[in-house]
Amino acid sequence: MGASFPSSTSRSERRGDGHIDERRGGVKVSISGLALDYVNPDTGVRHRAVEALDLDIAPNEFLCVLGPSGCGKSTLLSAIAGFLPASEGTMTMDGKAIEGPGAERGVVFQEYALLPWMNVLDNAALGLKLRGVPKQRRHDEARKFLAIANLYGVEHKFPHELSGGMKQRVAVARTLANAPEVMLMDEPFAAVDAQTRMVLQEELIRIVARTQVTVIFITHSVEEAIFLGDRVAVMTPGPGRIRSIVDVPGPKATRTWQSVNADPAFVALREQVLSLVRAPASSVATTSSAASTAATVA
Numbered sequence: 001m002g003a004s005f006p007s008s009t010s011r012s013e014r015r016g017d018g019h020i021d022e023r024r025g026g027v028k029v030s031i032s033g034l035a036l037d038y039v040n041p042d043t044g045v046r047h048r049a050v051e052a053l054d055l056d057i058a059p060n061e062f063l064c065v066l067g068p069s070g071c072g073k074s075t076l077l078s079a080i081a082g083f084l085p086a087s088e089g090t091m092t093m094d095g096k097a098i099e100g101p102g103a104e105r106g107v108v109f110q111e112y113a114l115l116p117w118m119n120v121l122d123n124a125a126l127g128l129k130l131r132g133v134p135k136q137r138r139h140d141e142a143r144k145f146l147a148i149a150n151l152y153g154v155e156h157k158f159p160h161e162l163s164g165g166m167k168q169r170v171a172v173a174r175t176l177a178n179a180p181e182v183m184l185m186d187e188p189f190a191a192v193d194a195q196t197r198m199v200l201q202e203e204l205i206r207i208v209a210r211t212q213v214t215v216i217f218i219t220h221s222v223e224e225a226i227f228l229g230d231r232v233a234v235m236t237p238g239p240g241r242i243r244s245i246v247d248v249p250g251p252k253a254t255r256t257w258q259s260v261n262a263d264p265a266f267v268a269l270r271e272q273v274l275s276l277v278r279a280p281a282s283s284v285a286t287t288s289s290a291a292s293t294a295a296t297v298a
């Protein structure tokens with residue numbers, strides 16, 4: 001229903017086709033006409049997971065990506081991470097083609113991916129170790145990000161001694177310790193309980209505000225997307241393309257679940273995004289008619 005979604009008076013400077021106007025402060029990651037295929041190595045059969053996808057992400061933006069299961073969200077993230085080449089189209093970061101993995105792009109997966117034989121401090125410092133940073137310096141850096149992630153007094157514990165939420169925060173601290181310019185997060189909070197998830201979401205907002213990292217965050221949750229995002233991109237069923245992009249204006253650094261739940265603008269935005277996610281495949285909008293909306297969420 002992208003085309004019939006109430007179009008807005010948005011203060012967005014997006015050009016309306018998935019690309020961002022240069023006035024917004026430049027483009028960090030730019031994706032144009034992207035198609036991503038998986039090829040079965042035995043049969044040679046090609047499966048198109050993402051098609052004709054246009055998307056620009058601004059520096060320091062927090063972009064959430066929503067879409068039905070199998071629409072290509074993880075595939076898109078893998079491609080931006082550099083694990084999967086473009087079959088068609090282009091992906092650039094700071095104007096340079098993305099041609100493989102790089103330290104400037106850090107990934108946080110749904111599974112915590114901590115090494116069970118390493119303590120928290122060494123897990124958090126792992127990326128720095130792989131890059132040859134000397135022990136004292138990488139431990140200092142890892143401690144800084146463990147503190148930012150609100151993890152105190154656990155550096156000598158092992159992953160099996162931590163709760164799910166703590167493990168996920170170690171994973172976030174490890175990624176941030178690498179000083180990525182772009183953090184790619186694939187449903188990182190899906191495996192933790194609802195209460196912990198809310199705490200992690202509130203913390204992530206503050207962590208990101210302190211580190212100025214650009215974030216692309218995949219989720220199934222409309223509420224999570226609106227709560228965390230500066231913008232929410234909704235994908236079509238696979239092969240995925242961008243159905244619509246929704247702005248979530250309003251101050252974010254101070255956002256809490258208590259404040260947004262009482263905010264009618266948040267509730268209205270949630271309904272709007274939900275209807276975009278649930279719209280039937282037949283009502284796929286082209287990116288050029290992507291709707292946007294503006295509401296102020298506290």
Ligand SMILES: Nc1ncnc2c1ncn2[C@@H]1O[C@H](COP(=O)(O)OP(=O)(O)OP(=O)(O)O)[C@@H](O)[C@H]1O
Nearest residue numbers: 038047049067068069070071072073074075076238
């Ligand atoms: N390694 C692979 N080889 C072949 N096909 C794959 C592979 N990984 C994913 N696919 C297919 O590509 C499409 C997109 O998958 P993807 O994992 O990106 O979806 P998703 O949007 O992340 O789904 P979910 O919300 O369930 O995580 C699906 O049809 C899937 O079956």
Ligand SMILES: [Mg+2]
Nearest residue numbers: 073074075186
């Ligand atoms: Mg996925």
